[in-house]
Amino acid sequence: MSAHDNLRQRIAELLPRLRRFARTVAWQREDADDLVQIALERALRAQDQWQEGTRLDSWLFRIMKNAWIDELRARGRRDEVLAPDGEQVGVSETGSLITRLSVEAAMARLPEEQRLAVGLVLVEGLAYKDAAEALGVPIGTLTSRLARGREALQRMLGDGEL
Known part of the structure; x- marks a missing residue:
């Protein structure tokens, strides 16, 4: 198998994680799907730029973050975040759906830099160093954004544990 293969x-x-992060960033399913496709196209075109021995997920998350910023600029709608589209669920799933939608709605209200930090560290489980690298910021900036994001989420969700 070749290196490219x-x-x-x-x-x-990594597709499931990329899709999940795209939903964290874009919120609308169609936007998230488009974002994953754009990021994959960019990654495949730039595959010679990825360095063996570095974290592939961080590299892809950074490409995705930059693609989303480019998309927002192209649309002229910076900082607009839409709530997720509705899903049909059974009665037994309603409680967990309400909790998930509450968290998603609270995440949507976070400023983008906090939402990205929370998404990479708390949702995707990246180490602070890797998340900072993916966002192109110093670790101190990431930890500050993450702390502010956590505090805001706790306030919005009634001081519950996240």
Whole structure:
């Protein structure tokens, strides 16, 4: 298997995480799907720029973040975040859906820089160093954004544990 084929396989394995992060960033399913596609296209075109031994997920998250910023600029709607579209669920799933939607709505109200930090660290489980690298900011900036994001989420969700 060639190095490019190996890289493509590893990217394919990260698709569920990329989709989840795209939903954290874009909120609307169609925007998230488009964002994943744009990020994958950019990654495949730039695959020679990825350095073996570095975190592939951080590299892809950074590409996705930059693609989203480009998309917002192109649309002229910076900082507009839409609530997720409705889903049909059964009665037994209603409680967990309400909790999930409450968290998603609270996340949507966060400033973008806090939402991205929370999404990478708390949702995707990246280490602070890797999340800071993906966002292109110093670790101190990431931890500050993360702390402010956590505090805001706790206030919005009634001081519950996240």
